[in-house]
Amino acid sequence: PQNVGILAMEIYFPPTCIQQDTLENFDGVSKGKYTIGLGQDCMGFCSEVEDVISMGLTVVTSLLEKYGIDAKQIGRLEVGSETVIDKSKSIKTFLMKIFEDCGNTDIEGVDSTNACYGGTAALFNCVNWVESSSWDGRYGLVVSTDSAVYAEGPARPTGGAGAVAMLIGPDAPIAFESKFRASHMSHAYDFYKPDLASEYPVVDGKLSQTCYLMALDSCYKGYCQKYEKLQGKQFSMADAEYFVFHSPYNKLVQKSFARLVFDDVARNASSVDESAKEKLGQFTSLKGDESYQSRDLEKASQQVAKPDYDRKVQPGTLIPKQLGNMYTASIYAAFASLIHNKNSSLDGNRVMMFSYGSGLSATMFSLSLSEGKAPFSLSNIAKVMNIEHKLKTRTEFAPEKFVELMQLMEHRYGGKDYVTSKDTSHLAPGTYYLTEVDSKYRRFYAKK
Numbered sequence: 001p002q003n004v005g006i007l008a009m010e011i012y013f014p015p016t017c018i019q020q021d022t023l024e025n026f027d028g029v030s031k032g033k034y035t036i037g038l039g040q041d042c043m044g045f046c047s048e049v050e051d052v053i054s055m056g057l058t059v060v061t062s063l064l065e066k067y068g069i070d071a072k073q074i075g076r077l078e079v080g081s082e083t084v085i086d087k088s089k090s091i092k093t094f095l096m097k098i099f100e101d102c103g104n105t106d107i108e109g110v111d112s113t114n115a116c117y118g119g120t121a122a123l124f125n126c127v128n129w130v131e132s133s134s135w136d137g138r139y140g141l142v143v144s145t146d147s148a149v150y151a152e153g154p155a156r157p158t159g160g161a162g163a164v165a166m167l168i169g170p171d172a173p174i175a176f177e178s179k180f181r182a183s184h185m186s187h188a189y190d191f192y193k194p195d196l197a198s199e200y201p202v203v204d205g206k207l208s209q210t211c212y213l214m215a216l217d218s219c220y221k222g223y224c225q226k227y228e229k230l231q232g233k234q235f236s237m238a239d240a241e242y243f244v245f246h247s248p249y250n251k252l253v254q255k256s257f258a259r260l261v262f263d264d265v266a267r268n269a270s271s272v273d274e275s276a277k278e279k280l281g282q283f284t285s286l287k288g289d290e291s292y293q294s295r296d297l298e299k300a301s302q303q304v305a306k307p308d309y310d311r312k313v314q315p316g317t318l319i320p321k322q323l324g325n326m327y328t329a330s331i332y333a334a335f336a337s338l339i340h341n342k343n344s345s346l347d348g349n350r351v352m353m354f355s356y357g358s359g360l361s362a363t364m365f366s367l368s369l370s371e372g373k374a375p376f377s378l379s380n381i382a383k384v385m386n387i388e389h390k391l392k393t394r395t396e397f398a399p400e401k402f403v404e405l406m407q408l409m410e411h412r413y414g415g416k417d418y419v420t421s422k423d424t425s426h427l428a429p430g431t432y433y434l435t436e437v438d439s440k441y442r443r444f445y446a447k448k
């Protein structure tokens with residue numbers, strides 16, 4: 001099979017949200033800390049009737065329906081998530097209900113978990129399957145679904161929630177350039193979830209930022225080396241039209257893109273202009289560690305990168321800024337934003353993708369885009385996702401109500417024997433929701 005990649009996409013996120021400036025006031029932090037300091041506009045979250053399983057059910061059903069795919073045509077289903085609902089039973093098996101009802105139980109794949117990286121692992125598994133000798137001609141389906149919630153404190157405004165589904169097959173408008181991808185994996189305690197009684201992670205914020213940037217440098221270096229070996233010419237940022245990042249919060253994305261600009265200067269890439277060399281050249285003598293801590297370098301590189309950031313990164317920041325960190329779904333929600341903003345004009349473009357999951361696992365890979373034919377075309381994907389409408393029809397929560405909800409969810413986490421309010425007034429028709437967790441911890445869902 002040729003040009004294996006993403007044929008179709010759908011995104012779902014809860015219609016419940018809170019504005020970051022409202023949260024700033026409520027938390028009593030200085031004005032602009034979340035909106036400018038973190039670069040976030042708004043944060044989505046699951047109300048007590050939604051969770052990663054209901055979002056997965058909603059996004060898969062919607063994708064199959066809107067692209068006219070028969071559930072029997074799916075041969076592999078992979079889920080990426082770091083939200084633990086059960087230590088044994090995979091989220092994938094919950095989603096099997098959709099396929100069983102159509103008589104299809106011959107579907108490989110289970111869940112992949114490593115912080116925000118699980119969706120990328122799931123995606124690679126599906127792409128590799130279609131490219132392999134065990135492929136049976138049917139489609140692969142990838143689901144990234146997460147609810148990111150943090151304890152009260154500085155990390156709380158970096159939460160978020162959402163799910164992305166991607167249909168995988170040959171002759172895709174979004175094709176993988178599989179030969180060039182490069183990974184960086186190592187052991188770190190930057191963000192982890194050792195307390196099984198709590199949904200909240202243990203996080204070393206500063207360390208997680210440095211780990212992210214170090215992994216980015218390492219992946220970019222590896223990507224360039226592989227490209228140069230195979231293509232016989234230098235790779236630089238000028239060779240890609242767009243850059244999409246895993247987005248814990250927008251400020252880190254701004255810093256990441258600036259870091260790549262600095263990397264090109266340090267590598268002496270021929271595409272770097274004189275003015276960038278002049279402004280950033282002085283920092284190339286900094287040792288690795290110093291260069292991650294240097295505020296002067298951070299400031300200078302962000303300034304040099306600004307025009308390119310606006311062109312090459314900003315179109316992929318809409319949903320992450322509006323929703324917050326969706327963990328495994330974050331990078332694919334960023335990519336969905338790019339398709340939403342640029343759709344057909346992406347024909348012929350290369351998009352660089354950087355996926356990061358704490359702990360840590362990271363990969364840089366690239367996608368080659370072409371308009372394609374409906375229903376599997378960039379313009380149709382943008383139409384189906386209908387992102388503007390989904391963003392516009394959300395309901396804002398007051399901060400008191402949000403905190404109350406967080407407390408209820410803390411109490412319910414890992415619990416049994418409760419029924420939800422079944423209040424679906426916020427949900428769009430077709431949305432799945434949680435109705436009950438019975439005395440044997442079995443979960444029940446209904447569709448609005």
Ligand code: ACO
Binds near residue numbers: 034036155203247
């Ligand atoms: N106006 C403008 N900017 C402000 C203001 C203000 N009033 N107040 C603060 N800021 C800026 C700070 O200068 C800082 O900017 P900088 O990063 O350029 O230095 C930024 O806002 C954040 O403020 P800090 O005080 O440095 O950090 P804080 O203690 O608020 O924590 C953090 C931020 C570490 C991101 C925290 O929210 C966190 O731990 N989040 C979860 C971890 C995370 O997402 N890590 C990313 C990779 S791992 C993953 O994906 C989960």
